Amino acid sequence: MIEEMLQFNKRFVENKEYENYATSKYPDKKIAILTCMDTRLVTLLPAALGIKNGDVKLIKNAGAVVTNPFDSTIRSLLVAIYELGVNEIMIIGHTGCGVQAMDSAEMLHLMKERGIDEEHISLMRHCGIDLDKWLHGFDDTPSAILETVDLISNHPLVPKDVVVKGYIMDSTTGELTRIE
Numbered sequence: 414m415i416e417e418m419l420q421f422n423k424r425f426v427e428n429k430e431y432e433n434y435a436t437s438k439y440p441d442k443k444i445a446i447l448t449c450m451d452t453r454l455v456t457l458l459p460a461a462l463g464i465k466n467g468d469v470k471l472i473k474n475a476g477a478v479v480t481n482p483f484d485s486t487i488r489s490l491l492v493a494i495y496e497l498g499v500n501e502i503m504i505i506g507h508t509g510c511g512v513q514a515m516d517s518a519e520m521l522h523l524m525k526e527r528g529i530d531e532e533h534i535s536l537m538r539h540c541g542i543d544l545d546k547w548l549h550g551f552d553d554t555p556s557a558i559l560e561t562v563d564l565i566s567n568h569p570l571v572p573k574d575v576v577v578k579g580y581i582m583d584s585t586t587g588e589l590t591r592i593e
Contacts, residue, residue, distance in 0.1 A: 436467025438497065445470040445493040447486060447561070448505040449477040449512070453584045458505065461587025470499060476512030476551060477504055478561045482568060491570055500575055502565060505589070506558040507582040513557075515550030555581060555592045 425431065442464070448454055450473040459465070470493040472486060479486050493499040521534060521544065537544055551557035558579040566577045580589045 434466045440469050440497060440499060442468045443498050444501045444503060445472060445490055445499045446503045446505060447472045447477050449473065449507055449510055450475055451507060451510065454507060457587050458582065470497060476510060476557060477506045478551065478557050479564050482564060487568065490565065494575060502575060502577045504558050504561050504579045505582050506554045508584045510554050512550040513554055517545045517548035520548045558592055
């Protein structure tokens with residue numbers, strides 16, 4: 414599959430199709446969107462919000478949640494705010510999110526089935542990583558999104574004038590519902 418994608422890329426560049434996507438690194442709408450990496454949102458989310466290349470900073474992770482106040486998602490948001498002029502942040506979860514059903518015990522079992530040695534798992538725990546907590550999903554998508562909104566809004570490095578709001582997107586229709 415990767416080889417097919419590389420062949421497509423070669424034709425894309427040769428045909429100068431990239432010219433259709435030319436923009437700067439600064440988001441035209443001054444918005445950052447943190448959303449889930451779910452495949453259903455790849456095209457649906459931009460289409461449902463009317464955004465195009467260059468409009469927003471789009472950050473994706475599993476579940477559209479911040480798991481640690483100093484993780485790479487927060488770092489990306491800080492770069493977006495201070496280096497790229499973002500003044501609004503949308504946190505967009507979605508219906509039917511797989512992270513909601515994530516079970517740490519099952520994931521650890523799958524890791525072992527794929528050849529991850531128990532010794533490596535024990536080493537993580539010995540280093541202070543709570544794998545059961547880190548690999549566990551959330552129980553309720555709206556609550557998880559609100560927790561992330563609260564964490565970002567009250568983060569000591571995020572300016573108080575940055576607007577942070579949470580939403581749930583219907584994974585089928587693209588309809589957004591604000592959660593408060």
